[in-house]
Amino acid sequence: xxxxxxxxxxxxxxxxxxxxxxxxxxxxxxxxxxxxxxxxxxxxxxxxxxxxxxxxxxxxxxxxxxxxxxxxxxxxxxxxxxxxxxxxxxxxxxxxxxxxxxxxxxxxxxxxxxxxxxxxxxxxxxxxxxxxxxxxxxxxxxxxxxxxxxxxxxxxxxxxxxxxxxxxxxxxxxxxxxxxxxxxxxxxxxxxxxxxxxxxxxxxxxxxxxxxxxxxxxxxxxxxxxxxxxxxxxxxxxxxxxxxxxxxxxxxxxxxxxxxxxxxxxxxxxxxxxxxxxxxxxxxxxxxxxxxxxxxxxxxxxxxxxxxxxxxxxxxxxxxxxxxxxxxxxxxxxxxxxxxxxxxxxxxxxxxxxxxxxxxxxxxxxx
Numbered sequence: 001x002x003x004x005x006x007x008x009x010x011x012x013x014x015x016x017x018x019x020x021x022x023x024x025x026x027x028x029x030x031x032x033x034x035x036x037x038x039x040x041x042x043x044x045x046x047x048x049x050x051x052x053x054x055x056x057x058x059x060x061x062x063x064x065x066x067x068x069x070x071x072x073x074x075x076x077x078x079x080x081x082x083x084x085x086x087x088x089x090x091x092x093x094x095x096x097x098x099x100x101x102x103x104x105x106x107x108x109x110x111x112x113x114x115x116x117x118x119x120x121x122x123x124x125x126x127x128x129x130x131x132x133x134x135x136x137x138x139x140x141x142x143x144x145x146x147x148x149x150x151x152x153x154x155x156x157x158x159x160x161x162x163x164x165x166x167x168x169x170x171x172x173x174x175x176x177x178x179x180x181x182x183x184x185x186x187x188x189x190x191x192x193x194x195x196x197x198x199x200x201x202x203x204x205x206x207x208x209x210x211x212x213x214x215x216x217x218x219x220x221x222x223x224x225x226x227x228x229x230x231x232x233x234x235x236x237x238x239x240x241x242x243x244x245x246x247x248x249x250x251x252x253x254x255x256x257x258x259x260x261x262x263x264x265x266x267x268x269x270x271x272x273x274x275x276x277x278x279x280x281x282x283x284x285x286x287x288x289x290x291x292x293x294x295x296x297x298x299x300x301x302x303x304x305x306x307x308x309x310x311x312x313x314x315x316x317x318x319x320x321x322x323x324x325x326x327x328x329x330x331x332x333x334x335x336x337x338x339x340x341x342x343x344x345x346x347x348x349x350x351x352x353x354x355x356x357x358x359x360x361x362x363x364x365x366x367x
Contacts, residue, residue: 001099001125001128004034004037005071005099005125005128006128006129008032008034008039008069008071008099009032009071009073009099009101009128009129010129010132011030011032011039011042011071012030012031012032012042012053012071012072012073012101013030013073013101013129013132013133013136014030015030015031015032015042015043015044015053016028016029016030016044016045016053016073016133016136017030017136018030018044018046019044019045019046019047020136020187020188021187021188021210021212021213021215022046022047022213022214022215023045023046023047023048024048024188024189024190024215024217024288024289025048025140025190025286025287025288026045026048026140027045027074027104027136027137027140028044028045028073028136028137029044029045029052029053029072029073029074030042030043030044030045030053030072030073031043031044031052031053031054031056031057031070031071031072031073032057032070032071032072033057033058033060033061033064033065033068033069033070033071033095034068034069034071035061035064035065035067035068035069040060040061040064040065040068041057041058041059041060041061041062041064041065041068042056042057042060043055043056043057043059043060044056052076052077052086053072053073054070054072054076054086054089054090055086055089057070058089058090058093061093065093065094065095066093066094066095067094067095067096068095068096068097069095069096069097069098069099070090070095070097070098070099071099071128072098072099072100072101073100073101073102073129073133073136074100074101074102074104074133074137075100075102075103075104075109075111075113075114075126076090076098076100076113076114076117077104077106077108077109077113078108078109078112078113078116085113086113087113087116087117090117090122091116091117091120091122095122096122096123097122097123097124097125098114098117098122098123098124098125099124099125099126099128100114100124100125100126100127100128101126101127101128101129101130101132101133102126102127102130102133102134103126105140105141105144105145106144107144114126137288138150138289138309138310139190139287139288139289139290140288142288142309143283143286143287143288147280147283148276148279148280148282148283148307149190149191149279149282149283149287149288149289149290150288150289150290150309150310151279151290151292151302151307151308151309151310152185152189152289152290152291152292152309152310152311152312153292153294153299153302153303153308153310153311153312154182154185154291154292154293154312154313154314155293155299155311155312155313155314155327156173156174156178156313156314156315156316157173157313157314157315157316157327158173158315158316158318158319158320158324159315159316159317159318159319160319160320160321160322160324161326161327162319162320162321162324162325162326162327163295163296163324163325163326163327164320164324164325165320165324165325166323166324166325171202173314173316173318174314174316174353175316175351175352175353176351177350177351177352177353178314178316178350178351178353178355181314181350181355182293182314183208183209183210184210185291185312186207186208186217186291187208187210187213187215187217188289189217189288189289189290189291190217190218190282190286190287190288190289190290191217191218191219191220191282191287191289191290191291192206192207192208192217192218192219192220192291192293193219193220193221193222193290193291193292193293193294194206194220194221194222194292194293194294194298195221195222195223195272195294195295195297195298196221196222196223196224196225196227196228197294197295197297197298198293198294198295198298199221199223199228199232199234200227200229201295203232203233203234204233204234204293205233205234205237206219206234206293207219207234207237207238207239216237216238216239216240217239217291218239218240218241218242218282218285218287219234219237219239219240219241219242220241220242220243220244220278220282220290221234221241221242221243221244222244222272222273222278222298223243223244223245224245224246224247224268224271224272224273225245225246225247226243226245226247226249226252226253226256228243228256228261230255230256230258230259231259232259235256235259235260235261240262241260241261241262242261242262242263242264243256243261243262243263243264244263244264244265244266244273244278244281245263245264245265245266245273246265246266246267246268246273247265248265264281266278266281270301271297271301272297272298272301275301275302275305275307276305276307279307295325296325296326296327296328296329297329299327299328299329300328300329300330303328303330303340303360304330304331306360306362308359308360309359310345310357310358310359311342311356311357311358311359311360312355312356312357312358313327313355313356313358314350314353314354314355314356315353315354315355315356316352316353317352317353317354340360341360341361342358342359342360342361343358343359343360343361344356344357344358345357345358345359
């Protein structure tokens with residue numbers, strides 16, 4: 001690989017990021033066509049059901065695509081889905097070489113796209129800036145390889161590790177910059193999920209409030225005993241709401257369904273719901289990234305179940321005292337060996353607050 005290869009793939013990754021908020025449930029993909037040291041076409045996948053990045057780049061290049069090198073952040077598809085195979089379009093255009101950042105984890109592709117290109121005489125390379133490409137699509141990769149979405153748990157706390165006063169009052173713990181950062185995290189997600197405790201205490205909208213974003217993620221409430229009021233604010237907003245419950249009584253479900261909610265019954269587990277079953281259903285609905293905002297009880301349940309892939313904690317420079325509410329509700333420990341260890345991936349200032357990005361130490365990246 002040459003320095004130019006890295007430069008052009010970096011450009012493809014930059015293009016792929018433009019689909020961060022819009023392309024779900026598909027992966028974010030960018031593509032650059034280069035001929036004789038110059039870009040002749042480029043594009044990115046903008047929305048599911050619309051043209052893939054390769055097709056857009058080929059259209060921009062026109063006849064100059066013949067003999068060009070293609071830099072694409074994900075292996076070209078080779079199956080008929082919402083759109084025709086990109087491998088066919090590349091072969092018809094007469095490209096000479098394809099450099100892919102990573103193989104497509106989709107079992108319908110999984111190396112077959114690259115193999116088709118090789119067999120047709122196209123030079124193929126794979127693995128250029130792979131880590132950066134994988135970081136763009138953690139949820140898509142995990143759904144394809146493990147059958148469940150990527151779970152990102154977002155919490156906010158004071159410097160002494162408290163999330164709210166004893167009364168439950170918590171607005172606003174963090175500043176405007178942190179709240180805008182959370183909106184961007186919501187916007188990139190397939191699902192925004194909370195528990196019934198948060199719904200009853202705060203009546204959140206659970207929506208994305210960014211003027212440049214039109215897609216609203218699926219809003220999900222975990223509500224074991226079906227206590228969500230039909231007047232809940234999230235049910236009055238545009239977009240879809242899904243409620244998971246253990247209550248199979250159709251009469252009790254009816255008012256919420258009339259208010260626009262979809263309801264899925266899952267079994268109870270401990271004091272809540274079967275979280276793996278919740279994730280399995282969200283994966284079935286093509287959920288890639290699940291953004292969780294909840295109270296300490298549900299946060300502790302996600303952590304204890306070993307289903308948290310990433311923790312995002314916003315830390316405000318203030319103190320709430322030892323009677324305020326804690327970050328997680330977890331069983332009391334009797335030995336230090338029982339502690340939950342976390343790896344710090346990133347720590348940076350967001351306005352007047354700090355954002356910590358962490359993951360459980362035992363976490364293993366999906367293959």
